[in-house]
Amino acid sequence: MPMPKPPTEKRQKPPFMLSITLNIAHLRVRIHCTESGCSKGIEALTALYEHSEDADGADLCFTIKSSADGIALACDGEYIWTGKEAGEVVAAFEWAFYNHTIAMLYPAFVSLHAATVSWQGHGITIAGTSGAGKSSLCTAALLHGADYFSDEYSLLDKKGYITPFPRPLQWDNNDHPAFSRQDMHDSGLFGEGSYAFTGHDGQPVTSLLWHPRHLGIAPTKMSLLILPRFDASIAAVQVEHVLRSQALMELAEEMHHKLPVQERLRELHHRIPETTRFVRIIFPDVHQAWKQVEQLLTKG
Amino acid sequence: MSLPELPEKVGNLIGEELEGLNEMIYVRPExxxxxxxxxxxASILELCDGKRSRVEIARLLADALPAGTAPDQAKISDDVDAILANFVDYGLIYADAEAPD
Structure with missing residues (x-):
């Protein structure tokens, strides 16, 4: 007598699926999305990372799928967010993607709240709080031929090298007083992406994402650390050399990891090369500031 | 501003000597x-234990300097007071009325 077949669950294949695997430093990060409304935003946010064809094994796995309450975001099976609107879930994904990835990369890498570019073989890290001018200086560098590593998460390894973490370049506001959108397009150095969501005030928000075309591939040694400060009230760019101890103290405040301050100082002191130069650049005009950086690097 | 007679480093201050820097970094955890x-x-700050007077700290500092290199005691005392005033400003030692019992 033939054995009865066990009942099989009828699973409906989702009508839409985006599945990508990213290589970030030594991590493999997979993203499965079955919500078509989220896919454009997720693709725009992850476009610059190295994509892997190999779907086997992942260190982190994000899933975005529909649930009874809306669209659900999870990481490694743990619930993170549920939203009614696709853009809201994409915004939550962006936040979770950075936080989980950065946390998993430590201690091989410490993440600094800093931009990094490589120009003519020099690794330049630009650290500072929002509004200090790091994304502006980073954009100016890219317009002058630098390779892009990150505008916000600079991953410093134990040998003093920065590994690419090329999230799309974002400014605090979509329009930047020093760089018109037309100039950015005309340069041919940037692609553009975006995603839209409803802000806290109920108003629609479109987050503009610039995709630099010249990306750093291999890690770059941190040759120069810049502490920028935009100051519209001064006439000309000021460059001040900064002691290593002072730079370490300021940089300790820009680490993404929640460590005691003295531990941050130790980590930074051990990782940042002895040969790294530290400067504070106070500028009223970002283009002038970049010229000063070029001079610093070419004149030694 | 009057300086404390018996300067005392604030509690919980953590000193970190980073190799090769020839400087001490102090962190206030709060x-x-x-x-x-x-x-x-840094050595002056470490002498601020709430028991030594400013004069005593200046004398200990003078004794630690190589013979023949130390300026006169009055000059050292003035320099120590200036540094202690900075310490008070930055909250590294208790101001005159702040020291715990």
Missing amino acids: DGASFSLNMTA
């Missing part, structure tokens, strides 16, 4: 503030 001191200033 607010995460950090301060960099050269080794002379």
Whole structure:
């Protein structure tokens, strides 16, 4: 007598699926999305990372799928967010993607709240709080031929090298007083992406994402650390050399990891090369500031 | 501003000597503030135990300097007072009326 077949669950294949695997430093990060409304935003946010064809094994796995309450975001099976609107879930994904990835990369890498570019073989890290001018200086560098590593998460390894973490370049506001959108397009150095969501005030928000075309591939040694400060009230760019101890103290405040301050100082002191130069650049005009950086690097 | 007679380093201050820097970095855990001191200033701060007087600290500092290199005691005392005033400003030692019992 033939054995009865066990009942099989009828699973409906989702009508839409985006599945990508990213290589970030030594991590493999997979993203499965079955919500078509989220896919454009997720693709725009992850476009610059190295994509892997190999779907086997992942260190982190994000899933975005529909649930009874809306669209659900999870990481490694743990619930993170549920939203009614696709853009809201994409915004939550962006936040979770950075936080989980950065946390998993430590201690091989410490993440600094800093931009990094490589120009003519020099690794330049630009650290500072929002509004200090790091994304502006980073954009100016890219317009002058630098390779892009990150505008916000600079991953410093134990040998003093920065590994690419090329999230799309974002400014605090979509329009930047020093760089018109037309100039950015005309340069041919940037692609553009975006995603839209409803802000806290109920108003629609479109987050503009610039995709630099010249990306750093291999890690770059941190040759120069810049502490920028935009100051519209001064006439000309000021460059001040900064002691290593002072730079370490300021940089300790820009680490993404929640460590005691003295531990941050130790980590930074051990990782940042002895040969790294530290400067504070106070500028009223970002283009002038970049010229000063070029001079610093070419004149030694 | 009057300086404390018996200067005392504030509690919980953590000193971190980073190899090769020839400086000490002090961290105040309550607010995460950090301060960099050269080794002379750091040794003065370490002498602020709430038991030694300012005069005694200045004398100990003079004794530690190589023979024949030390300025006169009055000059050292003035320099120590100036450094202690900085310490008070930056909250590294208790101000005159703040010291715990």
